[in-house]
Amino acid sequence: MPTLTFVSPTGERREFAIEAPASAMQVARLNGVRGIEAECGGALSCGTCHVYVDDADVSKLPVASAQESDMLELVAADRKASSRLCCQIHLSDQTDSLVLHIPATQF
Numbered sequence: 580m581p582t583l584t585f586v587s588p589t590g591e592r593r594e595f596a597i598e599a600p601a602s603a604m605q606v607a608r609l610n611g612v613r614g615i616e617a618e619c620g621g622a623l624s625c626g627t628c629h630v631y632v633d634d635a636d637v638s639k640l641p642v643a644s645a646q647e648s649d650m651l652e653l654v655a656a657d658r659k660a661s662s663r664l665c666c667q668i669h670l671s672d673q674t675d676s677l678v679l680h681i682p683a684t685q686f
């Protein structure tokens with residue numbers, strides 16, 4: 580069963596076991612993870628679901644689409660090579676574990 584961990588800017592970790600295919604944003608919202616507002620509900624139009632993928636996990640994900648990449652130019656925090664919109668990160672049985680860091684600007 581895949582696990583998804585959100586890490587706050589202060590280092591607090593919240594880990595979830597994922598029982599069914601879901602986006603990381605859906606998991607965050609269902610569990611009230613602070614810092615993931617996801618105002619557009621996954622429509623790629625708000626950028627409030629920005630996360631930094633842990634360096635050890637970047638290679639586990641497919642590259643961002645052109646539309647996601649365009650939206651990442653508009654997020655509040657600095658864009659890094661590991662930046663992703665967690666509404667576009669889909670977890671499945673192929674994803675064993677994933678760690679996502681929430682930018683301080685979203686707190």
Ligand code: FES
Pocket residue numbers: 604617618619620621622623624625626627628650664665666667
């Ligand atoms: S939820 Fe709005 S861009 Fe991801």
